[in-house]
Amino acid sequence: MRRFTLIAVPYLWLLVLFLVPFAIVFKISLSDTALAIPPYAPTLDLSSGWAGLRSFFAELDLENFWFLTTDDLYWKAYLSSLQIAALSTVFTLLVGYPIAYAMAQAEDAWRPTLMMLVILPFWTSFLIRVYSWIGILSNEGFLNQFLIWSGLISEPLIILNTNTAVYIGIVYTYLPFMILPIYAALEKLDSSLLEAAEDLGCSRLTAFWLVTIPLSKQGIIAGCFLVFIPALGEFVIPSLLGGSQTLMIGKVLFEEFFSNRDWPVASAVAVILLLILIIPIVLFQRNEQKQREAEGQ
Amino acid sequence: MKTHLLTAVASLALLAGMASADEVRVYNWSDYIDEDLLAKFEDETGLKLIYDVFDSNEVLETKMLAGGSGYDVVVPSGTFLQRQISAGAFQKLDPAQLPNAGNLWDVIQQRTDQYDPGGAYSINYMWGTTGIGYNVGKVTAALGEDAPLDSWELVFDPANMEKLAECGVYFLDAPAEMIPAALNYIGEDPDSQDPEVIAKAEAVFTAIRPYIRKFHSSEYITALANGDICVAVGWSGDVFQAQFSASEAENGHEIDYSIPKQGAQMWFDQMAIPADAPNPEGAHKFINFILDAQNSAAATNYVWYASGNKAAQEFIDQEILDYPAVYPDEETLQNLFTTRPYPAKVQRVVTRLWTKIKSGT
Numbered sequence: 145m146r147r148f149t150l151i152a153v154p155y156l157w158l159l160v161l162f163l164v165p166f167a168i169v170f171k172i173s174l175s176d177t178a179l180a181i182p183p184y185a186p187t188l189d190l191s192s193g194w195a196g197l198r199s200f201f202a203e204l205d206l207e208n209f210w211f212l213t214t215d216d217l218y219w220k221a222y223l224s225s226l227q228i229a230a231l232s233t234v235f236t237l238l239v240g241y242p243i244a245y246a247m248a249q250a251e252d253a254w255r256p257t258l259m260m261l262v263i264l265p266f267w268t269s270f271l272i273r274v275y276s277w278i279g280i281l282s283n284e285g286f287l288n289q290f291l292i293w294s295g296l297i298s299e300p301l302i303i304l305n306t307n308t309a310v311y312i313g314i315v316y317t318y319l320p321f322m323i324l325p326i327y328a329a330l331e332k333l334d335s336s337l338l339e340a341a342e343d344l345g346c347s348r349l350t351a352f353w354l355v356t357i358p359l360s361k362q363g364i365i366a367g368c369f370l371v372f373i374p375a376l377g378e379f380v381i382p383s384l385l386g387g388s389q390t391l392m393i394g395k396v397l398f399e400e401f402f403s404n405r406d407w408p409v410a411s412a413v414a415v416i417l418l419l420i421l422i423i424p425i426v427l428f429q430r431n432e433q434k435q436r437e438a439e440g441q
Numbered sequence: 442m443k444t445h446l447l448t449a450v451a452s453l454a455l456l457a458g459m460a461s462a463d464e465v466r467v468y469n470w471s472d473y474i475d476e477d478l479l480a481k482f483e484d485e486t487g488l489k490l491i492y493d494v495f496d497s498n499e500v501l502e503t504k505m506l507a508g509g510s511g512y513d514v515v516v517p518s519g520t521f522l523q524r525q526i527s528a529g530a531f532q533k534l535d536p537a538q539l540p541n542a543g544n545l546w547d548v549i550q551q552r553t554d555q556y557d558p559g560g561a562y563s564i565n566y567m568w569g570t571t572g573i574g575y576n577v578g579k580v581t582a583a584l585g586e587d588a589p590l591d592s593w594e595l596v597f598d599p600a601n602m603e604k605l606a607e608c609g610v611y612f613l614d615a616p617a618e619m620i621p622a623a624l625n626y627i628g629e630d631p632d633s634q635d636p637e638v639i640a641k642a643e644a645v646f647t648a649i650r651p652y653i654r655k656f657h658s659s660e661y662i663t664a665l666a667n668g669d670i671c672v673a674v675g676w677s678g679d680v681f682q683a684q685f686s687a688s689e690a691e692n693g694h695e696i697d698y699s700i701p702k703q704g705a706q707m708w709f710d711q712m713a714i715p716a717d718a719p720n721p722e723g724a725h726k727f728i729n730f731i732l733d734a735q736n737s738a739a740a741t742n743y744v745w746y747a748s749g750n751k752a753a754q755e756f757i758d759q760e761i762l763d764y765p766a767v768y769p770d771e772e773t774l775q776n777l778f779t780t781r782p783y784p785a786k787v788q789r790v791v792t793r794l795w796t797k798i799k800s801g802t
Contacts, residue, residue, distance in 0.1 A: 177785060179524065179527055179528045179785070180506075180528050180529065181505075181506055181507070181508040181528055181529060181530060181716075182506060182507055182508060183506040183507075183528065215793070216802070217793070217796065217797075217802055220802050221802075282669070283669065284667070284669065305654070305655055387655070388653075388655065388656050388799040388800055389799070389800050389801060390800075391800050391802055396796075399792055399796060401503060402497070402499040402500060402502075402503050403499050403616070403788075403792040403795075404785075404788055404789050404792050405499075405502065405503065405506060405785070405788070406785075406789065
């Protein structure tokens, strides 16, 4: 019985926070827009019994998904989001790994402080932190003022309202999500393994490549997921730091929802976004599991 | 620098709280009232006022259509109001609870009647125009003394825009205002709902797109005031706020606003009560409070938008009444146009066109 309860908790979590909302969004994606409250039809009316339920399902169709294929805006936005999310993940990894590594190498007395410093930014609102980047990156912002003052440039660099600013924003925002799992993996690393590698003739660099990196793989994977998944659907950062030419699916979703008042098409966009995320992740996890089983045998 | 994000977050926080009978929740445009009035309302009525702001009709409309917004008074613009009325989003006003309604200005009422016949659902808060805000010094430096400040040519003629790009140009991120302006410029009907006519606006924007720094509906106030940009297509009162900020800061930037001679869009922000407002009685009290001649005048004296309140004119600063950019003269008034809401299919065409103009895709 206790075992059942233990298993039930994560499944209940999955049901309430994922499957039910997904079912609602999926249902709206099969509806049509209407000038009403809420702005789509049909709505589920349980009072009319079976007949009502049947006519409700009869009115649902896949029209909105077909619509997404008729305009190249949508797949371009998906592709562009994938590109921005993937590149940002790589940059975050490049910045985050050395930080996590340094933290893991630091003396024990220092580690809690370093950990605190990584978490500290969360004490300020995410929105305010992204806003402050506007002050740093704008034409008359701190960065340009500093570069001009130091004589490195004579004309301000245009960074704000470009994709570069979006990358900076994403890397900055999600950096802790990359550092923490990698640090957790590196911290557990047995340093005698590295000594053994060096005894066997590895240079420090080779030992790093052959021992440290593979042993921190789980941390890297977890960090990449934690950065890539939210970055793909990111809306706040591109709308505050990006320019009008920054095409991301989050913004397209916003337009469908707010400007066109087309909740069904907006929901269809969201459903596809979810599929783009879930299918590769499930395949990846399955592959990982197979590998682990193969290694175990 | 406010965005709809901030308001979205603010209203989420609001939804978390529970409404009570001695509270009135008002959702109005950002930077749109003298905040002393809010305290005065609380003193006079003993009600607790919760005042939230937004900067886009779209955000407000989505809340209205989703239902259960928790607000008692909201302030959509005319075209949006009309559509929301037909969706059943608002309740009829009770004239008995609005003794001050007699203060309204018939000239404005005639025009708002097209959105809400007889004012059954709404009361005008303020009205204004969508025109051009500019930094006098920077624009004359870029284009010379004979810069066409009183014409849409300033922002729609690529030759001018090329020279202005250097000092910075912002456009409103509001297709329902920008596309009519472009259509008006090329001599088409700005109120057209024909997708073929609307498509003609694309060429106007494509020619000037490289010179537009940003599309945004509120950041231009600060940007104009700081001298970050030299021209913004924006709302009259917002430009006056920039003008005021710049002169307060004594930063040497002189900001002015013009209603282009080809004509400009006239819009009306209407106070209305959501159908599911938790406190309709309090909502009527708030609207009646604003309808008071002196209160209405105080708001106009503060934000420099024209009031739809005739009686208020007695208390409005003479400087504002005489300023044709706020209270246009008869001739200019004839040139102002109004638009109707787009039907859903046309709205999709307009949004898609706007995305294409902005992002190139």
